[in-house]
């Protein structure tokens with residue numbers, strides 16, 4: 001994955017005539033630490049887990065990125081995700097570089113006490129690698145609030161400082177920020193609403209299908225529904241529901257809380273069950289993938305009908321499918337822009353921890369709105385001016401900022417006097 005990302009970067013640097021020094025720096029991660037965590041299991045045995053943390057590039061500030069617990073985590077995945085975080089933070093104009101971490105584990109197989117030991121062991125192993133001015137961690141797949149609280153608690157114990165600014169996504173009672181829960185969804189919602197006129201979208205008529213009804217999918221559905229968009233389909237890991245007359249996200253969530261899933265929830269008309277594959281292929285105005293990576297590939301891209309795809313998940317469209325969809329005229333609002341609201345509000349948590357002054361929800365939301373609208377506009381303008389896709393435009397936007405910070409320290413041109 002990293003080789004592919006690197007090749008795309010090389011082409012972008014050449015096309016934009018970015019100084020070769022910039023590519024030389026960005027083609028490899030700055031540092032990656034690999035460790036083996038040895039955990040005492042509840043039955044008294046010892047088990048080893050591979051773990052990584054990568055600081056890809058820190059020219060724009062300390063590296064920032066989540067830590068995931070997943071059985072498929074690998075070094076290549078961590079370094080590629082850290083590469084993407086470098087660009088996402090630059091697109092959102094945050095004073096951060098990109099980082100990522102992970103543990104190769106199926107956390108569902110661990111007891112709560114084993115999970116706590118693993119979370120604390122991760123911090124112990126990486127305590128001198130991370131830091132509020134060095135590398136700032138955050139939640140990711142299967143590292144929820146309690147895992148982050150254990151990690152923050154362990155870091156506080158190691159450093160002797162009660163408020164661990166090296167970790168964001170903390171519970172509010174532990175120095176977290178208001179407005180983080182729906183920040184990712186709200187960011188994508190702001191981006192879409194900002195583009196409404198340009199995309200010729202009328203909320204009173206537009207239909208939306210959302211894959212995934214977790215944190216991001218649910219809040220996206222709620223925000224768009226409140227503004228008049230008709231949510232015609234939502235899904236979870238067990239399947240999807242479709243109602244051409246529309247679904248009420250609050251009612252679907254109520255059903256999910258009582259029944260453990262969305263299947264069986266009723267909308268305004270004749271609601272029926274469909275598969276997740278069918279949801280992706282629905283004839284609607286906006287498709288919002290908000291579940292997993294690699295959901296749209298060359299195997300199904302020619303059946304995608306939605307004119308606009310708002311990528312709330314990370315990497316839901318493969319590069320090959322992305323090229324096919326773009327050529328076919330679909331507008332894809334790319335992940336590094338669409339879901340950057342989460343890291344934008346995480347930055348505010350870090351700011352509040354450092355200043356000791358805590359913001360209210362409206363201030364957090366105002367800041368998010370300004371950031372998302374400004375950066376969405378900048379990406380949209382590049383998309384039009386350079387006649388490139390929104391994804392390419394987002395990468396160009398981020399790359400220019402990163403390149404500026406590399407070039408500010410002097411390039412070959414400066415040192416050789418040419």
Ligand SMILES: NC(=O)c1ccc[n+]([C@@H]2O[C@H](COP(=O)([O-])OP(=O)(O)OC[C@H]3O[C@@H](n4cnc5c(N)ncnc54)[C@H](O)[C@@H]3O)[C@@H](O)[C@H]2O)c1
Pocket residue numbers: 184211212213214215216217235236237238276290291292293312313314339342
């Ligand atoms: N939460 C954030 O702040 C944040 C930030 C940036 C990116 N993201 C990305 O957004 C996506 C969703 O994150 P989340 O926080 O909402 O996760 P979540 O775990 O809260 O929700 C995921 C949802 O996807 C559903 N799902 C799982 N497998 C599915 C499948 N095969 N088909 C359809 N649905 C399926 C789950 O049932 C669940 O409803 C992820 O790709 C994540 O990386 C999240």
